[in-house]
Amino acid sequence: MKQRTAHPYRDLDVIDARGPRFNQATIGILALASFATGWWPLLAILAAQLAVGLVFGRRYCLPCLVYFELVQPRFGEGPLEDARPPRFANILGAVVLGAASLAHVIGLSTIGWALGLLVAGLALLAAVTGICIGCELYRLSAHRRGIRSHRLDEVELSELGVAPDGDMVVQFTHPLCTDCRTLEKRLRSEGRRVVTVDVSKRPELARKYGVALVPTAVAVRAGGR
Structure with missing residues (x-):
C-alpha cells in the first residue's frame, strides 16, 4: 500500500481531493440509474447513505470506504484539501435527495425526478470537471463569514x-x-x-x-x- 500523508478516518480536517470526486461519481451514476429504471426509492437510499456518513463519519460512507480501502491504496493519495467544502456539498446533496424522495412519496413525481436529476447532474459535473457547486457555495459563505465580514x-x-x-x-x-x-x-x-x-x-x-x-x-x- 502506498504511504498516506493523512489518515482517512482520523485526520478529518482534510481529505484526499479524489475521495469526494469518487463519491460524487457514485451518487451521480446511481441517481441517473434511479431515473432510468423508474425506481425512485434508490434516491432515498442515497440520501440515507449520505446522512449516515455525515453523522457517523467516513467509515460509514460506502463510497468513501471503497475509495480509501481499495482505490487509494492502489493509486496513491491525491492532493489534500479542506474537508469542509465537500462535507457541505454532501449536506446539500442529502437534503435535495431527501426532498426528492418526499416528493415521490406524496405523489409529486415530476418534482421528485427533477430534484434527483439536479443532484445527478451536479454530482457528475463535480466528478468529471472538479467544479463542485456545493463546495463553491461553502467557500462563498466562508468568505462572507470569515475575515472579510470581520x-x-x-x-x-x-x-x-x-x-x-x-x-x-x-x-x-x-x-x-x-x-x-x-x-x-x-x-x-x-x-x-x-x-x-x-x-x-x-x-x-x-x-x-x-x-x-x-x-x-x-x-x-x-x-x-
Whole structure:
C-alpha cells in the first residue's frame, strides 16, 4: 500500500481531493440509474447513505470506504484539501435527495425526478470537471463569514510570537493542506515574509479572526495593521 500523508478516518480536517470526486461519481451514476429504471426509492437510499456518513463519519460512507480501502491504496493519495467544502456539498446533496424522495412519496413525481436529476447532474459535473457547486457555495459563505465580514484591521503579532518589525503575510494553514503548502511556497518565492498559523494547534486564533477556510492569507504591515 502506498504511504498516506493523512489518515482517512482520523485526520478529518482534510481529505484526499479524489475521495469526494469518487463519491460524487457514485451518487451521480446511481441517481441517473434511479431515473432510468423508474425506481425512485434508490434516491432515498442515497440520501440515507449520505446522512449516515455525515453523522457517523467516513467509515460509514460506502463510497468513501471503497475509495480509501481499495482505490487509494492502489493509486496513491491525491492532493489534500479542506474537508469542509465537500462535507457541505454532501449536506446539500442529502437534503435535495431527501426532498426528492418526499416528493415521490406524496405523489409529486415530476418534482421528485427533477430534484434527483439536479443532484445527478451536479454530482457528475463535480466528478468529471472538479467544479463542485456545493463546495463553491461553502467557500462563498466562508468568505462572507470569515475575515472579510470581520473587517480585520489588525493582527496582534504578539500572539503569534512575531516582532512587529516589518511587512509580512500571516497565513492561516493546516499541516496536511496541499493548497496551504502551495500558497506558502508561492509567497516565499515572491520574497514575502510569511508567518504561518496552524489552525489545528491554534484554533482560538482561527475563531478570533473569523477564519472559516484554509489557506487564508492576510497582508500585515509593521505593527500588525
